[in-house]
Amino acid sequence: xxxxxxxxxxxxxxxxxxxxxxxxxxxxxxxxxxxxxxxxxxxxxxxxxxxxxxxxxxxxxxxxxxxxxxxxxxxxxxxxxxxxxxxxxxxxxxxxxxxxxxxxxxxxxxxxxxxxxxxxxxxxxxxxxxxxxxxxxxxxxxxxxxxxxxxxxxxxxxxxxxxxxxxxxxxxxxxxxxxxxxxxxxxxxxxxxxxxxxxxxxxxxxxxxxxxxxxxxxxxxxxxxxxxxxxxxxxxxxxxxxxxxxxxxxxxxxxxxxxxxxxxxxxxxxxxxxxxxxxxxxxxx
Numbered sequence: 001x002x003x004x005x006x007x008x009x010x011x012x013x014x015x016x017x018x019x020x021x022x023x024x025x026x027x028x029x030x031x032x033x034x035x036x037x038x039x040x041x042x043x044x045x046x047x048x049x050x051x052x053x054x055x056x057x058x059x060x061x062x063x064x065x066x067x068x069x070x071x072x073x074x075x076x077x078x079x080x081x082x083x084x085x086x087x088x089x090x091x092x093x094x095x096x097x098x099x100x101x102x103x104x105x106x107x108x109x110x111x112x113x114x115x116x117x118x119x120x121x122x123x124x125x126x127x128x129x130x131x132x133x134x135x136x137x138x139x140x141x142x143x144x145x146x147x148x149x150x151x152x153x154x155x156x157x158x159x160x161x162x163x164x165x166x167x168x169x170x171x172x173x174x175x176x177x178x179x180x181x182x183x184x185x186x187x188x189x190x191x192x193x194x195x196x197x198x199x200x201x202x203x204x205x206x207x208x209x210x211x212x213x214x215x216x217x218x219x220x221x222x223x224x225x226x227x228x229x230x231x232x233x234x235x236x237x238x239x240x241x242x243x244x245x246x247x248x249x250x251x252x253x254x255x256x257x258x259x260x261x262x263x264x265x266x267x268x269x270x271x272x273x274x275x276x277x278x279x280x281x282x283x284x285x
Contacts, residue, residue, distance in 0.1 A: 015176035054084035060091035139196035165253035170197035171273035
């Protein structure tokens with residue numbers, strides 16, 4: 001059964017390919033990337049390579065020809081996501097793909113987060129396309145936090161706008177394995193998975209864990225949404241992205257990024273990466 005992974009050189013896509021290679025023969029795996037030169041040396045020569053980005057429907061359709069299953073990894077450009085996703089879905093329909101797997105966002109159909117709007121649009125379009133699908137509604141990546149580890153230590157503070165709320169984050173590797181499992185098992189058509197970490201944590205608990213493991217006092221410093229958006233803009237993020245991320249924090253304070261269903265750990269057959277393990281990984285780098 002041939003499988004195509006889009007955005008295969010990205011942080012999530014590269015991990016999915018790695019997991020698929022443990023489950024499938026290399027010749028059954030296809031990758032679609034913007035730049036073939038960025039494919040790692042760990043990708044076997046037998047893997048089929050296609051240069052195709054989300055803006056090129058013709059290239060996407062060519063990459064999908066003869067492919068049974070496609071993983072559409074959501075674009076990382078808020079504001080233009082839906083049109084890009086639409087191109088991939090249209091190509092999948094034309095290529096008569098048997099299963100389209102999409103990485104959406106947690107509770108996309110009911111989420112109040114502005115970031116969820118284009119995911120919901122995409123989900124609706126997938127349903128209307130008639131292509132059999134699976135929706136992987138991924139929660140927050142713990143790396144969204146730990147990427148700031150050195151900054152936390154430097155400033156002695158974890159800063160965010162999620163106040164007293166808790167977030168059920170999991171490692172990117174956990175979500176990647178879930179995608180690989182779905183792509184390599186039968187009977188997945190038209191399923192929707194709400195995927196999140198087993199352990200929800202607050203900003204205070206995050207700061208406490210960083211303090212405990214680093215040996216340096218790091219405090220939780222909640223700020224207002226507008227102040228957080230201004231900070232993110234100051235770090236170089238476009239205004240639209242900063243505003244959506246700040247809004248996500250505000251909605252997370254109300255529970256938008258929490259899920260206690262345990263679907264992710266059930267799908268991957270193990271517990272999701274804990275906050276403690278994620279911080280330990282930062283220290284080992």
